[in-house]
Amino acid sequence: MSLLPTTLNFGETTLAIIDRHGEPWLSARELARALGYRDESAVLRIYSRKRDEFTEEMVSTVKLTVDRKSTSTTVEMRIFSARGCYAIGFFAKTERAKAFRRWVLDVLEAHISGSGTQCRLMPLLGLTRKRWGQVYTPHGFNSVSLNAALVLDYLLERCDDGRWHTLSHREIGGTVGISHTSVRNVLVRLNEWGLVSREPSGTQRPARLRVHSRKIRQQLKHGRLSADDRLPWLH
Numbered sequence: 001m002s003l004l005p006t007t008l009n010f011g012e013t014t015l016a017i018i019d020r021h022g023e024p025w026l027s028a029r030e031l032a033r034a035l036g037y038r039d040e041s042a043v044l045r046i047y048s049r050k051r052d053e054f055t056e057e058m059v060s061t062v063k064l065t066v067d068r069k070s071t072s073t074t075v076e077m078r079i080f081s082a083r084g085c086y087a088i089g090f091f092a093k094t095e096r097a098k099a100f101r102r103w104v105l106d107v108l109e110a111h112i113s114g115s116g117t118q119c120r121l122m123p124l125l126g127l128t129r130k131r132w133g134q135v136y137t138p139h140g141f142n143s144v145s146l147n148a149a150l151v152l153d154y155l156l157e158r159c160d161d162g163r164w165h166t167l168s169h170r171e172i173g174g175t176v177g178i179s180h181t182s183v184r185n186v187l188v189r190l191n192e193w194g195l196v197s198r199e200p201s202g203t204q205r206p207a208r209l210r211v212h213s214r215k216i217r218q219q220l221k222h223g224r225l226s227a228d229d230r231l232p233w234l235h
Contacts, residue, residue: 050091059084
């Protein structure tokens with residue numbers, strides 16, 4: 001099972017991800033939605049004009065089965081890798097193009113190494129199991145599990161100092177590419193596990209977080225959580 005999420009958020013737009021050999025690709029249709037075009041024809045025109053600047057690592061075509069009403073139809077679809085998406089965003093002239101290029105570099109490319117047993121998130125994915133140190137299996141993790149690992153990876157990078165930090169759910173979600181609701185759900189569970197301390201927002205103060213990075217690293221070293229088998233899954 002791929003560790004790639006099935007969708008990623010670009011601002012308020014949720015984009016469907018195509019897993020191609022463990023890397024995230026976007027269809028021309030999703031690219032058009034992200035860039036603010038009415039339909040995919042604008043993206044395909046850009047590609048047609050600049051075809052000589054795209055390599056096979058940047059663009060491809062796939063056949064996908066699409067359910068339409070009571071029938072299934074096989075359609076041929078042009079898809080673009082992260083590099084291809086950046087190139088389309090570079091040539092696009094919409095108001096969203098600049099922000100989209102930043103998103104490709106900050107969010108989409110971060111998932112290129114997001115699958116397989118060598119994934120940098122593999123140790124953190126242990127958080128979603130009842131115990132750490134269990135052998136990875138193809139069906140061991142799902143998209144919710146990946147959300148938890150992405151959020152914790154972000155917090156360890158940003159807040160590895162033992163201090164309290166003011167971080168909004170939207171800020172975290174916008175960086176790692178998941179919804180702010182998913183971020184909230186993950187933080188509630190990490191707080192229950194004692195891996196972060198969480199002060200919910202009040203009338204006079206915003207929400208604050210403190211990451212217990214020393215405890216996390218100790219548990220990673222010993223290969224298991226201090227909790228017992230009753231530790232619930234993230235659902």
